[in-house]
Amino acid sequence: MSLLANIVGFSLVGIAARMGQLGIQKRPILENPIGHAIAAGTFGFAGYWAYQWDRRAAVLLAEKRAEIAARRAKTDAPAS
Template sequence: MSLLANILGFATFGLAARFGQLGIQKRNLFSNPGGHLVAIATFGFAGYWAYQWDIRAAELLADKRAEILKHRRQEIAKAEQLGASQLSKE
């Protein structure tokens, strides 16, 4: 998902949450647009943070997978070397 779509999605959810909040309180939905802007900005920032976190998590997972693969290859090479040395002793 792109950064813009993530931010817009979270901001839209923030606006919907604000409308839900005012609806529960039975207040006019358009009496205080500043509150709407705060909700949109807050949830938009949360969307930006979630996008950045997703990118960083993908990088960490890729690094960890590469490290695990390297260790597996080393273990396989060690086992093959040990097996070859066992065969040559017999």
């Protein structure tokens, strides 16, 4: 998943959450557009953070798998 798709997706969830919040409160949905922008920005930042975290986790997993494979190769090698 690309960075842009992650940020836009999370931003849309933030806008939907804001509209749901206003709907529960029975307030006009477009009453305060700044609130929508804040929700979209906050959730968009969360999407950026989640993307970066996912990339870092993939790197850490690859390093750990390589380390385990090297250790297995070392223990499986015939003793000379």
